[in-house]
Amino acid sequence: xxxxxxxxxxxxxxxxxxxxxxxxxxxxxxxxxxxxxxxxxxxxxxxxxxxxxxxxxxxxxxxxxxxxxxxxxxxxxxxxxxxxxxxxxxxxxxxxxxxxxxxxxxxxxxxxxxxxxxxxxxxxxxxxxxxxxxxxxxxxxxxxxxxxxxxxxxxxxxxxxxxxxxxxxxxxxxxxxxxxxxxxxxxxxxxxxxxxxxxxxxxxxxxxxxxxxxxxxxxxxxxxxxxxxxxxxxxxxxxxxxxxxxxxxxxxxxxxxxxxxxxxxxxxxxxxxxxxxxxxxxxxxxxxxxxxxxxxxxxxxxxxxxxxxxxxxxxxxxxxxxxxxxxxxxxxxxxxxxxxxxxxxxxxxxxxxxxxxxxxxxxxxxxxxxxxxxxxxxxxxxxxxxxxxxxxxxxxxxxxxxxxxxxxxxxxxxxxxxxxxxxxxxxxxxxxxxxxxxxxxxxxxxxxxxxxxxxxxxxxxxxxxxxxxxxxxxxxxxxxxxxxxxxxxxxxxxxxxxxxxxxxxxxxxxxxxxxxxxxxxxxxxxxxxxxxxxxxxxxxxxxxxxxxxxxxxxxxxxxxxxxxxxxxxxxxxxxxxxxxxxxxxxxxxxxxxxxxxxxxxxxxxxxxxxxxxxxxxxxxxxxxxxxxxxxxxxxxxxxxxxxxxxxxxxxxxxxxxxxxxxxxxxxxxxxxxxxxxxxxxxxxxxxxxxx
Numbered sequence: 001x002x003x004x005x006x007x008x009x010x011x012x013x014x015x016x017x018x019x020x021x022x023x024x025x026x027x028x029x030x031x032x033x034x035x036x037x038x039x040x041x042x043x044x045x046x047x048x049x050x051x052x053x054x055x056x057x058x059x060x061x062x063x064x065x066x067x068x069x070x071x072x073x074x075x076x077x078x079x080x081x082x083x084x085x086x087x088x089x090x091x092x093x094x095x096x097x098x099x100x101x102x103x104x105x106x107x108x109x110x111x112x113x114x115x116x117x118x119x120x121x122x123x124x125x126x127x128x129x130x131x132x133x134x135x136x137x138x139x140x141x142x143x144x145x146x147x148x149x150x151x152x153x154x155x156x157x158x159x160x161x162x163x164x165x166x167x168x169x170x171x172x173x174x175x176x177x178x179x180x181x182x183x184x185x186x187x188x189x190x191x192x193x194x195x196x197x198x199x200x201x202x203x204x205x206x207x208x209x210x211x212x213x214x215x216x217x218x219x220x221x222x223x224x225x226x227x228x229x230x231x232x233x234x235x236x237x238x239x240x241x242x243x244x245x246x247x248x249x250x251x252x253x254x255x256x257x258x259x260x261x262x263x264x265x266x267x268x269x270x271x272x273x274x275x276x277x278x279x280x281x282x283x284x285x286x287x288x289x290x291x292x293x294x295x296x297x298x299x300x301x302x303x304x305x306x307x308x309x310x311x312x313x314x315x316x317x318x319x320x321x322x323x324x325x326x327x328x329x330x331x332x333x334x335x336x337x338x339x340x341x342x343x344x345x346x347x348x349x350x351x352x353x354x355x356x357x358x359x360x361x362x363x364x365x366x367x368x369x370x371x372x373x374x375x376x377x378x379x380x381x382x383x384x385x386x387x388x389x390x391x392x393x394x395x396x397x398x399x400x401x402x403x404x405x406x407x408x409x410x411x412x413x414x415x416x417x418x419x420x421x422x423x424x425x426x427x428x429x430x431x432x433x434x435x436x437x438x439x440x441x442x443x444x445x446x447x448x449x450x451x452x453x454x455x456x457x458x459x460x461x462x463x464x465x466x467x468x469x470x471x472x473x474x475x476x477x478x479x480x481x482x483x484x485x486x487x488x489x490x491x492x493x494x495x496x497x498x499x500x501x502x503x504x505x506x507x508x509x510x511x512x513x514x515x516x517x518x519x520x521x522x523x524x525x526x527x528x529x530x531x532x533x534x535x536x537x538x539x540x541x542x543x544x545x546x547x548x549x550x551x552x553x554x555x556x557x558x559x560x561x562x563x564x565x566x567x568x569x570x571x572x573x574x575x576x577x578x579x580x581x582x583x584x585x586x587x588x589x590x591x592x593x594x595x596x597x598x599x600x601x602x603x604x605x606x607x608x609x610x611x612x613x614x615x616x617x618x619x620x621x622x623x624x625x626x627x628x629x630x631x632x633x634x635x636x637x638x639x640x641x642x643x644x645x646x647x648x649x650x651x652x653x654x655x656x657x658x659x660x661x662x663x664x665x666x667x668x669x670x671x672x673x674x675x676x677x678x679x680x681x682x683x684x685x686x687x688x689x690x691x
Contacts, residue, residue: 027198027282030094031207033274034191037101038215040268041184044108046222047260048073048177050230050374053360054257058121058234059114059170060602060610063357063594067587070356072174074583076107076181081576084186093190098275104183105268111176112261114169121234123252124470140470141483141491141500142462176261183268198282216382223378225263230255230371245498245520248369251613252469252602255370331570336561336649339642341574344554346635347414347547349582350628353590360594361624364615365429366533367525380541388548396552403560404646410550410557411639418632420543421625427536428621429529432522434479434614435505436466437599441485442508443478450599450616458505459487467603469613473523474506475515481600486518522614561646593623 048070056066084096191211196204233244234254246253331337362373392413396406431438439446441456464484472480472488480486480503487504498520507516562570595612597620602610 026279029274030194030278030282031211033094033271033278034097034187034195035211035214036271037097037187037191037268037275038211039218039221040101040104040264040271041187042215042218043222043225044104044180044184044218044264044268045073046219047108047226047264048111048180049356050222050226050359050370051257051260052356053363053370054230054234054255055170055173057252057611058118058254058257059173060604061170062598062609062611063360063591064588065170065591067356067589067591069170069174069177070587071584072178073181073184074579076178077185077583078181078576078579079178080182080185081579084189092280093194094275094278094280096186097190097194098272100183100186101268101272101275102183104180104187105265105270105272107176107179107181107183108261108265108268109176110179111173112258112265113176114172115234115258118169120239121254123246123250123254140465140468141488142459142464142486142504143484213386216386219382220378222260222264223374223382225260227371227374227378229257229259230369230374232256232259234258247521248371249367250471250521251363253369327566327569328573331562331566331573334562335645336642337558337570339638339645340557340561341577343635343638343642344558344574345577345582346631346638348578349586350631350635351547352582353586354624354628356587357590357594357624361620362533364620365617366529366536367522368533376537380537381544384541384544385548385551388545389551392549393552395549396556403557404643404650406553406556407639407643407646410553411636411643413546413549414632414636414639417543417547418629418636420539420546421629421632423539424536424625425622425629427532427539428625429525429532429617431617432479432525432614433477434471434481434599436481436485437614438616439478441505443474443476443505444509455485456505456508458508459485462487469600469602470520471522472500472518472520474503474509474518476506476509477523478506478509479523480505480518483518488518590624590627593627594620597623 052066052070055069056063192208195207199207231248232255233239233241234256236256248255358377359370359373362368363370396409399405401409433439433443435441435443436453437447437450440453442458447453462484464482466485468482468484470482472483472486474480474486483491483500483503486500486506488500489502491498491500500518501516503516503518506518558571558574597615598612599616600613602613604610
């Protein structure tokens, strides 16, 4: 061989290797950037869920409105999902993903902005003059001159109403969350399709699995961030924290929720940067070469036949529209698909609605702070769900379950999850002992209703404001709505912890060995309720693990019961149904039912109803758990119907195939016997009998 030829060949191969290396490096950069965007996507979702209780208190809104804010993410997602699904693959996918991350980050920052425009948080009705009024000086005790104080408070409230900035600022939270939903839309579909197009053959599934595994880092960070921010006071850095008399366990406490959104937003914006420097495609694979050749041929044909194409454009649109409508009709008239989609919808609604308010449930039911709830749920939720999904997929693969077997396996694990959920009813704690809400003011008798509980002889002369919420815990273990309504005559306001003395209502319970004093804050839950909380955590682990075992099978059953050419449409319609009826509506109706269990509402400076201070624990438990169990029970009924219809359908197919096989065999025997005239009559007789 000529050395010059060899040298020239090496020179030609060298740029090819460089191009391949650049392509590989670009793809790795895309994977790294997409991994970070997946982390930010899941981080933003957990931050919103863990902050919803803080937002509810900060903006003085009921749970139903908080549920609407939470569901606005799905509303934003729905606005652009069709556009992204259809046009996204035709445009510069990395730049579209980068733009999505940028919008998602902007939405998170917009969510945090109201904090900087609302002024200081005032947790007490009496503190409308300046931030220092949040201090202990605004505490009121029993006094016959209380009328003067009440009139002064009323005047201050009227003035404060004019400058109260928190009335409708929650709309900015809703808009920010909606914007986050719009930005999140292109990340997963376009990112996964990009990987599928440019990954080495057989590697795309590995990359996708790795992406979803890496995305689990987001919830871990989210729960930790939510826990830390819930411990910090909302106006940290702006007010003297030593003057703040409430603690994270107080129902008026608002953590620094805005910090979590700022961190999530900045990380999302940072994750968007690499995508704007990535190419539209990563070199030309064999598949792309064929596609590009065919596209070039099509382009040439279009240039030659432009007039003909313009003439047939309307006809093509009509044909596509007709085909789309026929495809929709096909999946909507498929009983297996429709039954299964509604079953999954009920299950997902249970999860979304339950997870939105589980932090509040733990706080109200077991007396744990939002910070504790965040960290505990983070510890148990993520590893449990990840283990369940992995083991569920392994079981299906190990035993090579058929489609009917997968459906039965999914039913079994959902029944187990349902049974574990039933155990939660036994873990509901009794109502808190609160004078004026669950007990009479003297603490001796329960009340039939928390509405308009009459004053007792121990506080009737104190001229108290009954709308005030300043809970104190008496030595008798009973919580009182305020020091005034407890009949307390004096306090050590200059020291901490703050103690109130000579409380006539505490004395009225005639408990022995009590000093008739009370400490600031609600009374803690008893030891029995504390034990129930730890059992509740174990039950949650078992329930989450059993339900996540069926996660893989649910995905498979969505598209395995439709025609192969309708798989994408079936998955898309399923996702649309879940987002619309589950993601948007579930938090709203869960919140509306939870609001019905409230027994003490806050009153805004304008005299309107704000957020809930304390719930009827028993009613809250039965409402929250009852709705979840009811939805799951309905889903199980649909699941049983689904398996019955599936079994009937496949048995029918097997019988039909068996009959066709017998008929074919009979015809074959008939042909063979026709050759032998001696056996012809008997064969005809058999044939007549078979028919």
